[in-house]
Amino acid sequence: MPQNWRGPLPWLAMAFAANVAAIGAAAYLLGQGVVDREELRALAMIAVAGSALMFVLAWKIIDFAVMRGIKRMAAEIRAIAHGGNRSDIEAARYPLLAPLPDSVNQIIAKMIQARQELAEGLKSATGKAEENSNRLAAILNDLHEGVVVCNLRHQIVLYNSVAMDMLAGIGPVGLGRSLFETVTREAVTHMLEVLTHRPEMGSRGTPFLASAADGTTLLQARMSLIRTNDGDATGYVITMVDASPQVAALSRRDALLREVAEGLQSPLIRLRIAANNPVIVEREAANIEAAIKRVTDGYQRALSGWWPMADLHSADLFAFVAQRFDQSTVKVTVTGLPVWLHADSHSLALTMEAMIRQISDRFNLAEVDLAAAEDEAGSWVEIGWAGSTAAKPALDGWLAQPLHSLGGMRVRDVLDHHAGAEIVQEHRAGRSWLRLPMRKGIEQHYQAKVAALPTRPEFYDMALLDAARDIGEKGRQPLRSLTFIVFDTETTGLQPSQGDQIVQIGAVRIVNGRILSGESFNRIVNPGRVIPPESIKFHGITDDMVKDKPPLGVVLPQFKAFAADAVLVAHNAAFDLKFLRMNERQFGLKFDNPVLDTMMLSNYLDGPETGHSLDAICDRLGISITDRHTALGDAIVTAAVLLNQIDALESRGITTLEQVVKELDMNMALHERQRAF
Structure with a gap:
């Protein structure tokens, strides 16, 4: 292979050879004794000077022939990389850097080719995106509803011409502008919070009213x-129509209907009193009254069918209402079991807020309760307060209160649209x-899931009563005056001694015989191990759901602080307490609270022959179950079971914790004997 003498290496090699030859000659002369001391000193100085000169010469060669060439070539490469018109560098200008220029030209060619392919791909993708965008715009503009797409900062990122025409007269509409320049903030943020909290409700879009x-x-x-x-939310889509003409027409028809009903009521009464033939008059009057009622009921059903409604969990509704009183002097307390309602959450929340404010002002209240219930006929929400004051005299005035954020619609209108039945106290x-x-x-929420899953094995543990035997004055207090913390856990499995861990703790407080469902504890826990599929089918908590959650070492002290020194209550408590107590030493905690087990109470009250699973007890007591096999849902249901059991205990003359422990001691001893035989 021919030697390439164009690089700096040959020059440096020749300089090095010359230096070696000079040093060798000097060594030879010294060996022959030809030079004296002075000549040797001069020779050494000349050698040092020659070495320095060689270094300077070598550096200059490298700087001139290599470094400057590299800098010039780098400038050319940068120019090409940043979009210059040249497609290569001139290799002949850099003879000492060969074969680097040729390699750089190959890279530049590949880069230019990739740049062209990328430009063609972008052009094609942009064309397709514009085509899809035009199609989407055509579809959106062909819709009769206004469509607005927003990010989570409520900035408009897309809208159609219908939305533009609908909102342009109200405020500026444009990309990047806030939706709240044209639509009230309250309704949108309320619905966004609902869908974020209950994602299953938004699969087909959830209706609501806004102004x-x-x-x-x-x-x-x-x-x-x-x-x-x-599954992370990045924005939302709102479709809307102008409901003002419909509402105005419905309001006029509503007023006309009330006028007809109220105008006929008095003549009917006078007709009954003054007629000569009371039998015929009474019959005809009843016919007229029935006809009016049919018209009223039919109109109300038609009106309710128009109203935008969806299934709503009462706990979510009450939480929204309670939030509106965070800065108020009125404390709103959520009590009782949650139920599923069919309602428009926004308008109903505004209505309940208006009712609570008027009730609290009328009776000078500092605290108001909210509860919900249902039976076979229907469901209802309740507003409660201490005392036995009569609300009837002021009720008509409360119902006539206008709701300005709903276009002046009255409280009565919203309640009529939701059910239309009579309000009672x-x-x-x-x-x-x-x-x-x-x-x-x-929808029948959770019912199929509940029916398909078996219950946990039953653990009867008399040691649970040990902590309740020596509690002093608390043991002699009436049961209804005690504070209970009713809790439940969800776990990776049923074997705590074999490494199973808690994945969720849920609890609710009972004070003075009231379930304070608004004062709850609900935490998902990272168990530090894989959750088996057979456990996931029970509680629905997956590995992805726990990966960013705190470990038990964080959650367990929080739960202990929530429970404080209250009486702990659980169904099949031996199971849940085993998971708590096996971690006491590790985290420096002590769960020495008095404990009651609703399963043991059920065994005592109803006998061992009946079923004592939570589902069986709820079926016996007529308690509706929602959110089954979630820690908080099961805790709230267990709380309702406990209150029913306290009623049953009181009917037997058992009114204190000491008495309960004594009776359970004897009952469980008998139970153990029966099992032995």
């Missing part, structure tokens, strides 16, 4: 979340309750 920012237009809207493949246990009828949830 324009200037209050002149009422919008019938529907919201859907935009989600990534991982009840007095129970020293409290007044105003019952607002609702419609039951249409």
Whole structure:
């Protein structure tokens, strides 16, 4: 292979050879004794000077022939990389750098080719995107509803011409502008919070009512979340129509219907009193009254069918209402079991807020309760307060209160649209309750799941009563005056001694015989191990759901602080307490609270022959179950079971914790004997 003398290496090699020859000659002369000391000193100085000169010469050669060439070539490469018109560098200008220029030209050629392919790909993709965008725009503009797409900062990223025409007279509409310049913030953020909290509700879009920012237009809207493949929400889509003409027409018909009903009522009464033939008059009057009622009921059904409604969990509704009183002097307490309602959450939340404010102002209240219930006929929500004051005299005025964010619609209109039944007041246990009828949830939430899953094995453990035997004054207090923390756990399996761990703790507080469902504890726990599929089918908690959650070492002290020194209650408590107590030493905790087990109480109250699973007890007591096999859902249901059991205990003369422990001791001893035989 011929030697390439164009690089700096040959020059440096020759300089090095010359230096070696000079040093060799000097060594030879020294060996022959030809030079004296002075000549040797001069020779050494000349050698040093020659070495320095050789270094300088070598550096200059490298700098001139290599470094400067590299800098010039780098400048040319940068120019080409940043879009210059040249397609290569001149290799002949860099003879000492061969074969680097040729390699660089090959890379530049590949880069230019990739740049051309990328430009062609971008052009094609842009063309397809524009084509799809035009198609989407054509589809959106062909819709009769206004469509607005927003990010989570509520900035508009897409809208159609219908939305533009609908909202342009209210405020500026444009890409990047805030939706709240044209639509009231409250309704949108409320619905976004609902769908974020209950993602299963937004699969087909959830309807709601909103008003324009200037209050002149009422919008019938529907919201859907935009989600990534991982399920994270990145924005939302709102479709809307102007409902103001429909509402105005319905309001006029509503007023006309009331006028007809009220105008006929007095003549009918006078007719009954003054007629000569009371039998015929009574019959005809009843016929007229029945006809009016049929018209009223039919109209109300038609009106309710128009109203945008969806299934709503009462706990979510009450949480939204309670949030509106965070800065108020009125404390709103959520009590009782949750139920599923069929309602428009936004308008109903505004209505309940208006009712609570008027009730609290009327009776000078500092605290108001919210509860929900259902039976075979329907469901209802209740507003409660201490005392036995009569709400009837002021009720008509409360119902006539206008709701300005709903276009001036009245409280009565919203309640009529939801159920239309009569509002009644009840007095129970020293409290007044105003019952607002609702419609039951249409979907059967969780029922198929509950029916398909078996229950946990039953663990009867008399040691649970040990902590309750020596509790002093608390043991002699009435059961209803005690504070209970009713809790439940979900776990990776049924074997704590074999490494199974807690994945969720849920709890609710009972104070003075009331379930304070608004004062709850609900934490998902990272168990530090894989969750088996056979456990996931029970509680639905997956490895992805726990990967970013805190470990038990964080959650367990939080639960202990929540429980404080209250009486702990669980169903099949031996199972749940085993998981708590096996971690006491590791985290420096002590769960020495008094404990009651609703399964043991059920065995005592109803006998060992009946079923004592939570589902069997709820079926016996007529307690509706929602959110079964979630820790908080099961805890709330267990709390309702406990209150029923306290009623049954009191009917037997058992009113204190000491008495309960004594009776359970004897009952469980008998139970163990029966099992032995």
